[in-house]
Amino acid sequence: QKEVEQDPGPLSVPEGAIVSLNCTYSNSAFQYFMWYRQYSRKGPELLMYTYSSGNKEDGRFTAQVDKSSKYISLFIRDSQPSDSATYLCAMSSNYGGATNKLIFGTGTLLAVQP
Amino acid sequence: NAGVTQTPKFQVLKTGQSMTLQCAQDMNHEYMSWYRQDPGMGLRLIHYSVGAGITDQGEVPNGYNVSRSTTEDFPLRLLSAAPSQTSVYFCATTVLGGTEAFFGQGTRLTVV
Numbered sequence: 001q002k003e004v005e006q007d008p009g010p011l012s013v014p015e016g017a018i019v020s021l022n023c024t025y026s027n028s029a030f031q032y033f034m035w036y037r038q039y040s041r042k043g044p045e046l047l048m049y050t051y052s053s054g055n056k057e058d059g060r061f062t063a064q065v066d067k068s069s070k071y072i073s074l075f076i077r078d079s080q081p082s083d084s085a086t087y088l089c090a091m092s093s094n095y096g097g098a099t100n101k102l103i104f105g106t107g108t109l110l111a112v113q114p
Numbered sequence: 115n116a117g118v119t120q121t122p123k124f125q126v127l128k129t130g131q132s133m134t135l136q137c138a139q140d141m142n143h144e145y146m147s148w149y150r151q152d153p154g155m156g157l158r159l160i161h162y163s164v165g166a167g168i169t170d171q172g173e174v175p176n177g178y179n180v181s182r183s184t185t186e187d188f189p190l191r192l193l194s195a196a197p198s199q200t201s202v203y204f205c206a207t208t209v210l211g212g213t214e215a216f217f218g219q220g221t222r223l224t225v226v
Binding site for chain 1: 118145147149154155156157158159162164172204206208210211212213214215217218219220
């Protein structure tokens with residue numbers, strides 16, 4: 001079993017829809033939770049970062065972490081065609097200085113149709 | 115300020131050939147890492163370094179070597195290329211103890 005599981009999609013939604021992307025994980029030591037966005041043929045870029053449990057909002061994006069269920073989510077409101085990309089969840093722990101060692105999900109390919 | 119620069123962007127190798135993928139950063143980050151990205155597998159860590167002179171293995175290190183002689187450069191060497199090493203390779207840098215990774219544009223490698 002992988003440490004981080006993510007539905008690869010693809011996910012196709014109409015413009016303006018609310019998008020929900022999710023990851024589950026098995027390592028209870030994970031404390032840092034991130035969402036990266038990767039456009040086609042580009043490197044990933046950090047989109048959202050959350051430490052431990054809770055919610056974080058940034059414009060149209062909301063990240064949620066539920067450590068009791070080992071489940072994280074990214075919500076995109078009023079989705080735009082420019083949001084079409086692959087979204088990767090990533091996690092790390094601070095056990096043994098492993099903060100920098102990110103474990104990635106497989107990524108979910110999102111297409112927002114105009 | 116270029117950030118993280120990877121060269122080459124594309125490469126085709128024959129089985130058994132060796133090559134070096136270059137990664138250079140001007141962000142003065144201590145932590146550098148190499149990932150490979152394959153369909154359905156996500157990003158998998160190959161090797162990483164916490165500073166000049168210090169390297170360690172990640173999840174999939176077999177067939178690859180690294181060295182870190184300076185803060186800025188972290189080359190990845192393929193010793194004897196195999197078709198299983200066909201992939202997109204990404205170099206990333208992070209502040210030591212931080213979690214925001216800055217990625218290069220990637221190197222698309224095909225081994226025939």
